[in-house]
Amino acid sequence: MIKILLVEDEIFMRKGIIKLIDWESLGFEIAYEAGNGQEALDILKSKKVDIIITDIKMPVMDGIELIKRVSENFENKPAIIIISGYNEFEFAKAAIKYGVNDYLLKPIDENELIQTLERIKMRISSEKEDYKKKELFEYVRRNSAFMKVLEVxxxxxxxxxxxxxxxxxxxxxxxxxxxxxxxxxxxxxxxxxxxxxxxxxxxxxxxxxxxxxxxxxxxxxxxxxxxxxxxxxxxxxxxxxxxxxxxxxxxxxxxxxxxxxxxxxxxxxxxxxxxxxxxxxxxxxxxxxGEFEHYLEDKKLSKELIKLIEEKLFDDVKIKLSRFFDECQNNKVSPEVIKGYILFAVLEVIDYFELYQLFETDNIKFIFRADIQKTKFISKVMEILDQIISCIEQNLKFNGSSFMKKIELFIKENYNKDLTIKSIAQQFFINPIYLGRMFKKHFNMPFNKYLHFVRIENAKRLLLTTDKKIYEIAKEVGYSDPDYFSLKFEEYVGKSPSKFRNSISVNNG
Known part of the structure; x- marks a missing residue:
């Protein structure tokens, strides 16, 4: 609301101006009233106003003297509107040199008053915006100067x-x-x-x-x-x-x-x-x-977490973690030390269970945020541990000969495609490292060796039962390079594909 000081010695004239328009709806407020220039000056010493509306002829101090004093003594002076009679017109013109914004002739016209106020309101708004921008610029400059003090x-x-x-x-x-x-x-x-x-x-x-x-x-x-x-x-x-x-x-x-x-x-x-x-x-x-600790004694947190996970005491994992943080808080351990210690413990758990795909999780990056709080920190660490537990529980479902029979059947049906242990693991929603370990235990050989064995057995069948050329058979069993096929065939069979085909033909003849 734009505050106005109304200066008029005639009380009825003052009340008439107040009732002339709806000031509030236009964004104005007659905040203060004065009967002469001296009363107005006294108000201005302690109160902030945006506009002065003043008569010229008044006792004690007239409007011209008031305008002069305001112009000389106030750096951010209010806008000024003179209320003038016809016989006071020369006085009104003289007041313009003191920065009077406008003058209104008595009797005051309602529309003319509104138009005058709207013009001044636009100017005040523009000046306030410019002042605010200048003030903000100075504040930013001051801030930058202080930050340089800290930096240098x-x-x-x-x-x-x-x-x-x-x-x-x-x-x-x-x-x-x-x-x-x-x-x-x-x-x-x-x-x-x-x-x-x-x-x-x-x-x-x-x-x-x-x-x-x-x-x-x-x-x-x-x-x-x-x-x-x-x-x-x-x-x-x-x-x-x-x-x-x-x-x-x-x-x-x-x-x-x-x-x-x-x-x-x-x-x-x-x-x-x-x-x-x-x-x-x-x-x-x-x-x-006070002071806090910048180191943490090795409390073997990772080993304790691994033991709880192996024993399937999953609910106790969070309890253990919460107690660890309570102990750190009581001993005033630095958050940076805790974050580093926890990251090391989590990576040790990941390494123990060979779940390396979790290393790239966003949660691991999140726990190093500078502004993270203990509750969120524990929550994020638990999300990582829950992922580890989930992977382990999932792998336990696949731990058996029936599951490996499914893997064996899948390989025999797709041996001629670009198979890897990773692609098979994705197909069966299992960790590839864990699958590789299970595969070697069940088949007594690594996956790659088993795949070559299946392909070579099928190549032997095709060499004996078809007239297809060597390069055609190589492609059909999954080898894009015929020379590489011949090399692996001789490695597994003891002779080249052509010699194998010829030796069988001679024996049959």
Whole structure:
């Protein structure tokens, strides 16, 4: 709503103007009224208005003097509309040099007033948009300059925390949704948050600046200027920031003397990641978290998981995993260490059961996301373990001679095609490595050797029962290269295909 200050010494004239049009429906509000220029100036000292509508002839201070004072003393002065009588026209023209936007002749015409207000509203809207763009540009430039300080690790950026009695605080947080929003939208939200906090807390001696780094971390710098109990006010300010930006956690710390800003930033970021991973919420002082472990004793988690899976105690797998994380939290183990340890354990389980196709799963990549929390982390690890369990259970169904009979029949019906152990495994929905192991155990030879054996036996049959040429038989049994066929035939039979055919003919003759 555009706020208007109406300045008119005649009370009935003032009330008549207020009732002349429906101000609210047009987007305006007669927010303040004054009987002369001096009253108007007093209001302007403490209140923000967008438009002044003023008479010229008034007691104490007339409209011309009011316009002059506003022009001289207010940087962002309101738009001004003069209410003028015919005999005051020369005064009205004189006021134009002070930036008067328009004037209306008494008695005021309703349509003329509306048209004048609409013109001013369009100008105010345009000026506000331009000012907002300029303000946003300056904010982005300030943010970039500060990020360069962190990147180049400028030691001179931060003065002593105790200088001039000023206390300084740093806060770090993250809003996951921001990484999916347009950058300017995020900057605008941070700028508005900064304005809101400073509007509420500057009078209490607290000033804040909000920043955003390239990893979507939010950084808050707070200065305090007064000596009374600041901790309460600081926490209130950070709680307000948390509410405005919908943040779960903010980690804060007061600067110590001569502390380097980039070092404090890195320390707080590690503590924030720790708090975020373990799903702590609220405004938390860094000292509450303290130091955490950067290593993890080998607790043989992978061996314990393998044992539970082999014993088919699948429900106990998640219980074991949850207890492991609880122990890590109690011992304050760094999330980065946990992620590396868990990845190693999962890969050991995959390797033990030879389920290498799971290595490329998106879940394995997901567990290394910087902003993942413990609950989601456990859930994703369990998805991988569930896949392992599913593969094992599926393979158990195929573990038997009846299943291998099906495999044998399939090979004998399709031996002349481009068969591989992988293509057969896909056909029967089984892990290829597991199938290869089962195949060798059942047939007492590897798959490739068995396939050659089947093809050569069928080639022998065709050599004896048909007059087909050697290259035709080679192609018919699955060999595209006749020379390679002859080589494998001699390897398995002890003589070439032609000699085999001739020797059988001679014996029969």
């Amino acid at each position: 690790q400028n030691d001179d950026y931060l003065v002593n925390s105790s200088e001039n009695g000023i206390k300084k605080y740093l806060g770090i947080s993250k809003q996951e949704a921001f990484q999916y929003e347009d950058d300017l939208t995020v900057y605008e939200k941070l700028m508005e948050t900064e304005k809101s906090i400073n509007a509420n807390y500057l009078a209490k001696g607290v000033e804040i600046k909000c920043y955003w780094d390239s990893y979507f971390n939010l950084i808050f710098l707070i200065n305090t200027f007064q000596g009374y109990k600041k901790n309460i006010v600081i926490r209130q300010a950070f709680e307000e920031i948390r509410r405005l930006l919908n943040l779960q956690t903010i980690i804060i710390q007061e600067y110590v003397s001569n502390q380097k800003i980039y070092m404090l930033y890195k320390q707080l970021l590690k503590k924030f990641n720790f708090a975020q991973f373990y799903e702590k919420s609220g405004v938390i002082e860094a000292s509450e978290i």
